[in-house]
Amino acid sequence: MDERLQPLFTPWKIGNVELKNRIVLTSMGGTDLFGWMEKNHFDEAGARFILEVAKNNVGLVLPGCQPVYNPMFGQWLYKNKKMYRDLAAWMPKLHATGAKLFVQLTAGFGRSFTVSKLMEDLYTNPVLRRVSKPFMDLDRICATASPTPNRWSDKVPSREMTVEEIHEMVDAFRRCAVLLQEAGVDGVEIHAVHEGYLLDQFTLPYVNRRNDEYGGSFENRYRFAVEIVQAIKQACGKDFPVSLRYSVVSKTKGFREGALPGEEYTEVGRDMAESERAAKYLQDAGYDMLNCDNGTYDAWYWAHPPIYMPENCNLEDVEHIKQFVDIPVVAAGRLDPRVAADAIAAGKLDGAGFARQFLADQAWVTKLVEGRPEDIRPCILCHNGCFNMCHYKGVPNDQELTDSLGLSRCAVNAETMQWKKHRIVKTSAPKTVHIVGGGIGGMETARVLKLRGHEPVIHERSGELGGTFIAASAESYKGKLRDLLAWYRRQMDELGIEVRLNDEVRDVAALGAGPVVVATGARPKVMRSVPGHELMVEACDYLTGTPVGDCVVVVGGGLTGCEIAYELALQGKHPVIVEMKDDLIAQTGVCLANSSYLREWFALHEVPVHLEATLAEVRSDAVACRAKDGSTFEIPCDSVISSVGYSPAPIAPKGKNVYLVGDCKEVGNLRNVIWGAYETAMKI
Template identity: 25%
Template sequence: MDMKDSKLFSPLKVGSLTLKNRVGMAPMSMDYEAEDGTVPKKLADIFVRRAEGGTGYVVIDAVTVDRNYQYIGNTTCLDSDSLVPQFKEFADRVSAAGSTLIPQIIHPGPESICGFRKIPPLGPSVNTNANCHVSRSISIDEIHTVIRQFGAAARRAEEAGCGGISLHCAHAYMLPGAFLSPLRNKRMDEYGGSLDNRARFIIEVIEEVRRNVSADYPVFLRISGDERAEGGNSLEDMLYLAPKFEAAGVNLLEVSGGTQYEGLEYIIPSQSKRIGMNIYEAAEIKKVVGIPVYAVGKINDIRYAADIVERGIVDGVSMGRPLLADPDLCSKAYENRFDDITPCGSCGGSCITRSAQSPQCRCHINPLVGREYDFPDVPAKKPKKTLIIGAGPGGMYAAVTAAERGHNVTVWEADDNIGGQLNMAVVSPGKQEMTKWLVHLNYRAKKAGVGFEFGKEATVEEVRRFAPDAVIVATGARPLVPPIKGTKEYPVLTAHDFLRGRFVIPKGRVCVLGGGAVACETAETILANARPTAFTRGYEASIGDVEVTLVEMLPQLLTGVCEPNRAPMLRKLKKGGVQINVNTKILEVTDHDVKVQRGDGTEEWLKGFDYILFGLGSRNYDPLSESLKEFVPEVHVIGDAVKARQASYAMWEGFEAAYGL
């Protein structure tokens, strides 16, 4: 299909607004918000850049109607007329870039962080949020006040020149979503009990919004097509309510799914979740309304999006993380340049997970998120003969960046293929999508003329003979085997080698030392490989039952892994009968036994294992840089060669080092 002729890239009328295409940017928490409720330039730039890239509309997340009830940090506000001028500047920038701005108007309700200021959050009933703050049941008078606040905020959005507004009533989350869901709403008045009563709040909000804006001013509504939780709202409930939302004044329905606390992996479907998580529910809802219906939730391939729109399954799509990965996704797709699209790997990384090192929204594969205009796409002032040592994610990103800026780039890789440790990371079930990153970087590298030498072990003398102007050392990391008693006396097996296929575990009892991503993915892969019903010839060839034990020193497994990935993996491990030992320190190993110390100080032997694997992480590996600095004019060390971390740091540092050449 030529995208220029596709329905996805045809206009769509939504109320008084005509969208130029049917791709919207879904709301996402960014953590670039300002303390005073305004929209700082860095945050606005993210949306303007996606507008420049051809996106039909962009939704800014969580614009509150009352600053006294902040969302999950600094919160953008439209609770005062004084905020309209700065919001208008933002909306005008988006419009000038060829798109339209849609603020998501919210009251965080139970999810407010106001509890940190000793102010109880407001909820339909008593609920406990992620911060262990307990909401109080909002009174009828307060309900009416909040409804008026929604109307006033919508008026301000229209005055600011926004193309429309969006309301959030999904995921049993924030005030409207909490009212609608039986999982949160336990009231015994006219706003509780029956489905109609639970929907009363959001319908009254929609009606108040309509009274405060002009006729046909677009109102979008996000709903969960199915909360996918026992006792939650079902698709049947939404089929009943959707026409009522339309009658109240909604112009477009955006169908998501899941609930915030019971099933975050359905809201932000990451590894192992199928593409188009909510397409079925959206298609069914489309049958009962006369307004456009968009789907959201792991629609991470623009050709898939075009197909479901072309077939009339939905009217359009909302895309979040794919537009972080590539702000020009729409314009590249329109030009049928699919290989040029930087792909989202559904990794659940720093777009979702925050840390002290990365407290704001970033993207593994796009180092420019949050600094959209800081690195102009211009050629280097002076081309340099550049050597990249290592073809993992960081080395590949460095090679691509340097070559695309005009440098003469050669990559030496000791292995026989690209990928580095990512070759190990994609082995466990559900992680295949991250291969997209290296497929894309390999395509760009070849297009830019990068030279590769595989099976090439870099040495100081080899580099001296090559005589580069600049070297980027991306030699990665090696498995960490701490000096635990017994590691010198007995053979050591590592989870890294297992995931690389250097040995197999056909059956038996296995102890994996560690509880981070590598250890847990090793356990998951061992279970996945155990196929006792598979056809085999002879006992020695058979694959049989396995028993897996994990030993982790920390209080929990998968610390630092995003919840949409962590929760499903924990369920798989428990379902597979994995014996989980946390708060447990490893004291000694033999060929079949492990001595541990429990959290209470007691010691014991875990005995009778056929395999003991070390999955305790990695240690940086940089045997070259200091020597190279003696004769190479410019030497940079990036990624795990500096410190073992996520692949994102390698790619970000690879980009910056190469850009700075």
């Protein structure tokens, strides 16, 4: 192991509970022990994930947040006693790993509840609203400190919680904590004065405008969180640890408006001055640890950093707040383990929190301990599998219901939280399987086939593996994607998979009668009806080295086009985005944390964006565009990049013993490619 990492593997204490090391799995919705958005029960999939992480050298594990009042079916978490007995029976397995378990309890979401189109329909139709109330009472679920707009929808507002409802919830925390203590759990974490969830909404001035004992003064705004820990300590004793998930600074400018790194702004939530006071106040109330990051749902990219956010984005603020408390402090948010170890060694931090990396590779800490960092399958911060709640103009959470109910899966690891569907089953009839195309889809197919006992052979027409992912990972900020590409190439070597480079297959019949997997990707769409279209640079060509000038028009404001414009701006060039839809990144599968960062970054840095505009003509020094009203306008420029999408380009149709994988089957994102490749490899 790298000696620099050693401070991460020293013991520490939370209250009287000693932990073997300072690695903390922080909670993610979907990894719950009592179910996620379903009737409460002991969840075997969540338990499997937690146990797998615990087996791999993690000191403290926190399952996904568990609402004390379940949004689905209106259940109180303390009422199903059987699941606590099931948890008690399971706890010896967890403790045998040497890890400790804190269960995270949440008051809920309030105005941050992710309203979908279906939920809007249920709420706005009086009949459906009444009929759906027993299993989804949106009026109760979305209630918050004061009447405020929902983060996702203008059609489902949040009303003010009653004092009786607050007291009922405080009592629910107490009851649940007692049952968890009796089940052998090592502590609880309260979720939270964090990320703009319900408890946090009570503390934030821009949400809480109450004039009773839960609003107004500093003490009143923090009263809800204080009453919870006091009730738990009274019931469970002072030695039962209670951690608090805590956002140091809200990083919020207003409703649905975050503050980007380095931006000068006026804080409407919790600023650092209040946080210095609040941290000590919450410690003195009884909390035994602060598990910290930054942000709210209005500034979601702080708590769920996309790849555009700087590494260790929350660390400086967490180190600062540690100076004001005597209890342990944990930091989370794009943490580099080595940087976290340095902070621990310097006494600036007590524990290091990691989440999504465990979805990509549950054994990544073990691989660090064993000195095998190159074997770690990296998280690429895409949110495509774990948290693809997306939102754009006029549309609430645009996410498939299966994704809403199945959080904490992983785009780069098809097995995570899908073990019943995606698992390696050895073949009883080994075959030689030819794979045409050595991109991510081809390599994932080959990897799974090899693990099953087949002999895959990759035919790649270029001189290197990677396909279009070479271009997709080319931008300066996409180091994690390049790490994933390196991981796949290493897997081909480690598994001894035959790879034939500079080997173009034109006819799959030449490969014999055995199974053939076609993974030849897609071809870019060309705007042939636009005069001068031949003057445009295709997006992948730009990403792989075709030079462009200073002022560059990017045609297409989807994710790829926006990421290219972002890269151009980082290089000091002057991009202009032209998009035919009424918002940027108006597409499913892209998490709001990712898309809102780019939209707000372009606004802050005054990158020109022309929405509801179409390309009319390309000239050597300008483009002509047509606005929604039919008028035309010109944009002077040096270069034009086309990013208007791709079309499948299989070299053969699907047929007997011919399988299509990846973009040559259907153009999608990396999750579609990897999961589809895995499933195809399991069929052969």
